[in-house]
Amino acid sequence: MTIGNPAGRQTSRIPFSANQEFTFMFDEGDADGQFGPRNHLVHGWRVHGRIDVDVLRAALDDLVERHEMLRTSIVLGDDERYQKVLPPGSPELTVRDLPAAPAAREERAEELLIDIESRTLDIDVVPHLRAVFARFTADDGVLVLQVHHSIADGWSMRLMARDLVTLYSARRAGLPIPERPRQYREYVLTQRETLSQDDAGEARKYWRDKLRDAEVFALPTDRPESTTAPKLTSIHRHLITADVVAGIRELARRTRTTPFMVCLSALEIAFSRMSGRTDVVVPTFTPGRDDGRFDETVGTFFNFLPLRTDIANCRTFREVLMRTRQTCVESYAYDIPFVQIFEEAPDLMNPAGDENAALCVFQFFPFPYVLDGERIGDLSLAEIRRRLVSQPVGCDVPDGILWTLNLHPDGDLIGHLQFRRNRFDDATATRLEREFTRILTRGVSCPDDPIPAA
Known part of the structure; x- marks a missing residue:
């Protein structure tokens, strides 16, 4: 075809x-x-x-x-x-x-x-x-x-x-x-030449060890994959207010982490409670533009990166954050194409084959680096980012959830939780977002208090 x-x-x-x-x-x-x-x-x-x-x-x-x-x-x-x-x-x-x-x-x-x-x-x-x-x-x-x-x-x-x-x-x-x-x-041919040389031995070893016996986290779905419901994607949008974002930034500054790591820590706690497991693998996307040569190139570059953190025996949000920091620093340092990671951890994606579960990919974006009100010639463009209206049908995602947080210049975080409505109900997306926000809000305000039971 x-x-x-x-x-x-x-x-x-x-x-x-x-x-x-x-x-x-x-x-x-x-x-x-x-x-x-x-x-x-x-x-x-x-x-x-x-x-x-x-x-x-x-x-x-x-x-x-x-x-x-x-x-x-x-x-x-x-x-x-x-x-x-x-x-x-x-x-x-x-x-x-x-x-x-x-x-x-x-x-x-x-x-x-x-x-x-x-x-x-x-x-x-x-x-x-x-x-x-x-x-x-x-x-x-x-x-x-x-x-x-x-x-x-x-x-x-x-x-x-x-x-x-x-x-x-x-x-x-x-x-x-x-x-x-x-x-x-040009990027494709350059990448294939690099992959043919397979000089990623150290990175491959890292992923082989890091993901040994690991499986990516998959959310229980409301309906099995075999359902006959239409395969449409809905978008649940939500707002994390500026006061919470200020707390995220301050905690990230004091712990030498990033806002993404802080938010990821809250999601790990939520997923751990849902699964009853402390060993959590949350996938994210990286830009995939490593050396700057193709920063001006249109194409698909993003790379799927599984972030595995074991939060066993973590008593406080800060302790979870410190483990998350270690995971992120190491994993981003060994960011190689996922096809190579998958070769080293072939069982990682097994949960994706469960017809009663689906993946949740989590990503975090600062405000875009271009067209933030810049003037080019006699025109000025500003990207429309503050979008808070949920919608029943939107751009498609694979069979699961893609959750994106966008840091807005006004100081808020704008969340876009895209989910396949043949697998998930609106109420499930809302509950997931609210539980995450509750954990995040408490974590940044009281990072050294014991993590409460669910």
Whole structure:
């Protein structure tokens, strides 16, 4: 089966990256899989400044020419899988008017994002990019980019927004288009050469020892995998207030940890109570862009990293945090492609095969490093991050939960708990979030008090 329009001149076959091989592990082989139409990313930005729609359309064409992955087809055969780069083409751009009073514009922008997230994006349509520009007024609007997740990651989305505005401004000013960055196919070939040399012996030994007899934690589900309920993903959004975040930051400062480690410690306690086990493996994602050479490249780089912490005999939140710190420092130092980790710990993912349980992946993001109100040319963009409206249908996740915490400039943490609603009830997601928040709040306020029983 070919995924992507095969028409036009094509490059030679490009193998999958380690990340794409990891993604293929979770593919369900149908419309609900990782290459299905609901596995997409949607990001939005408030735009201040007058937009010339014709120039925006041309800049989108430039963006597709600049980043090959936006025009790369993916081929899944019975015996092989690979990808091909196609010639540049024009992505879909929808322009609409979205009249709203200034006080209502944030709400209207979020409604727009929810609407787009609930839709599908077929990967057989190339370019793999869809854009929507909605105007509140002539100089105030919302730009939304939608890309299939097998083509790009969250880092890539912000690169694309920045590059799009840069290309737009260059066209408006009659300036040269910026030089193209390294392409994803270069990364793939570089990575495969590195993996073929297999010089990760020390890292492999670390993971072999660290994950000996370990299994990733899996949450009990409300319904078995064999249920006939539609495989849709819901999003439960929640807020961790600025006073709690201030406590997180202060505890992280005093313990030489990070806000992520503090939050992970609270989740470990919650999972330990749920499972009755003190040995907890919580998976997360790392950026996967190790040496900086491909920081400007659009593609899927994120790496699945299992974090194993044994909290046995920990009496206080601080003691849990110290063990979590050790786990994170070691594990991030030996961050290698998960396909290599899995080779050293083949039983790690066994719980994922339990039809009455599902994985929960946890990740933490600071505010994005680009487009935080920066001005490029005569436009200013700011990413829409403060999103608190839950929704019944959103961008897909594999069969389980993806829990993301975003640190907002206002000092809050914005939580997005994405869960497969064929496996979990809304009430289960709410209970999990509230238990985590309760443990976290108490832990940062009283880190040296005995951890109470559940």
